[in-house]
Amino acid sequence: xxxxxxxxxxxxxxxxxxxxxxxxxxxxxxxxxxxxxxxxxxxxxxxxxxxxxxxxxxxxxxxxxxxxxxxxxxxxxxxxxxxxxxxxxxxxxxxxxxxxxxxxxxxxxxxxxxxxxxxxxxxxxxxxxxxxxxxxxxxxxxxxxxxxxxxxxxxxxxxxxxxxxxxxxxxxxxxxxxxxxxxxxxxxxxxxxxxxxxxxxxxxxxxxxxxxxxxxxxxxxxxxxxxxxxxxxxxxxxxxxxxxxxxxxxxxxxxx
Amino acid sequence: xxxxxxxxxxxxxxxxxxxxxxxxxxxxxxxxxxxxxxxxxxxxxxxxxxxxxxxxxxxxxxxxxxxxxxxxxxxxxxxxxxxxxxxxxxxxxxxxxxxxxxxxxxxxxxxxxxxxxxxxxxxxxxxxxxxxxxxxxxxxxxxxxxxxxxxxxxxxxxxxxxxxxxxxx
Numbered sequence: 001x002x003x004x005x006x007x008x009x010x011x012x013x014x015x016x017x018x019x020x021x022x023x024x025x026x027x028x029x030x031x032x033x034x035x036x037x038x039x040x041x042x043x044x045x046x047x048x049x050x051x052x053x054x055x056x057x058x059x060x061x062x063x064x065x066x067x068x069x070x071x072x073x074x075x076x077x078x079x080x081x082x083x084x085x086x087x088x089x090x091x092x093x094x095x096x097x098x099x100x101x102x103x104x105x106x107x108x109x110x111x112x113x114x115x116x117x118x119x120x121x122x123x124x125x126x127x128x129x130x131x132x133x134x135x136x137x138x139x140x141x142x143x144x145x146x147x148x149x150x151x152x153x154x155x156x157x158x159x160x161x162x163x164x165x166x167x168x169x170x171x172x173x174x175x176x177x178x179x180x181x182x183x184x185x186x187x188x189x190x191x192x193x194x195x196x197x198x199x200x201x202x203x204x205x206x207x208x209x210x211x212x213x214x215x216x217x218x219x220x221x222x223x224x225x226x227x228x229x230x231x232x233x234x235x236x237x238x239x240x241x242x243x244x245x246x247x248x249x250x251x252x253x254x255x256x
Numbered sequence: 257x258x259x260x261x262x263x264x265x266x267x268x269x270x271x272x273x274x275x276x277x278x279x280x281x282x283x284x285x286x287x288x289x290x291x292x293x294x295x296x297x298x299x300x301x302x303x304x305x306x307x308x309x310x311x312x313x314x315x316x317x318x319x320x321x322x323x324x325x326x327x328x329x330x331x332x333x334x335x336x337x338x339x340x341x342x343x344x345x346x347x348x349x350x351x352x353x354x355x356x357x358x359x360x361x362x363x364x365x366x367x368x369x370x371x372x373x374x375x376x377x378x379x380x381x382x383x384x385x386x387x388x389x390x391x392x393x394x395x396x397x398x399x400x401x402x403x404x405x406x407x408x409x410x411x412x413x414x415x416x417x418x419x420x421x422x423x424x425x
């Protein structure tokens with residue numbers, strides 16, 4: 001995504017930040033949209049995201065593609081399922097707190113119901129030899145798709161690190177491989193690994209930022225240090241690549 | 257198995273992770289450790305979760321059902337709905353949070369760690385499912401099909417099920 005787009009996205013974002021929605025959509029209408037979408041979304045998260053994009057961007061034009069991407073990026077740092085967070089975000093922007101609640105119910109009630117029924121149906125047949133054979137085939141495929149998902153998650157992170165320099169890339173690679181290796185060898189509580197690795201990366205990012213401001217090489221860096229939230233042209237070009245890489249990969253995922 | 261602890265384990269797993277599958281390593285550790293779930297339950301839940309409608313994260317609903325029936329799936333559903341609500345605060349604090357390098361770094365570190373641990377857990381699932389040439393081929397084939405971006409997940413898993421019936425039936 002080129003920088004002008006990005007600048008537009010950022011300036012759009014400012015007025016929408018507050019709790020006040022841009023547009024009031026009735027709770028009933030939101031419930032209908034999300035339920036219809038939910039029933040159709042067989043095939044997991046990518047299908048769901050595709051349908052969300054179609055319903056709110058293409059069909060109704062209530063938000064731009066960039067707004068949706070930016071919202072999704074924010075949802076990455078929220079705990080839990082990103083798409084549920086995205087649903088809450090869209091719902092609250094379009095219909096306030098009630099809109100958010102209704103949207104989540106609309107998304108989850110049908111899909112959770114169908115998931116439970118499918119699981120119940122599966123438990124009925126799982127003792128049949130054919131069902132067990134089929135599952136033995138499905139598990140490696142599900143694991144393979146999981147590995148693919150991991151690669152898709154890791155790649156933008158590593159690319160962003162590479163842009164910050166070799167040291168950052170090496171650190172990110174080491175944290176990625178290291179956390180897997182630590183589980184294999186020491187098997188400590190997983191939460192500890194997550195918090196420790198997050199902490200290391202936070203400290204590294206902070207020291208990287210400090211080094212950047214102490215030894216300013218360009219006018220852009222000086223400007224960043226003086227006005228960290230100025231949103232100046234230099235600021236945009238500095239932040240641009242990191243943000244756009246994330247957006248691009250998200251875009252890919254739901255245009256497929 | 258008491259309902260409150262069950263609920264807390266599911267809530268904790270979602271609170272300390274991001275993404276629909278990020279909670280997998282924590283749940284895997286807690287439920288297996290207590291003997292409340294088996295490797296087989298995880299494999300089954302992941303498979304159903306990939307096919308069923310809604311976010312992939314709903315595999316947890318399936319896991320809840322497999323380990324504790326209807327009550328389990330209901331508790332799992334409530335547990336996964338609560339953590340994403342934090343988006344409302346994140347959205348408000350967005351500007352301030354976004355510009356802090358530590359926050360960006362922490363989020364990235366968390367995502368890297370989840371990914372690294374996730375792959376190890378997937379490997380464990382593969383092993384307990386029976387690791388043979390067929391399984392490796394199916395896994396590689398599904399990665400290949402997934403990479404093309406054209407084959408729906410549903411189709412990939414259906415093909416794998418057919419392969420399973422031929423190979424192991």
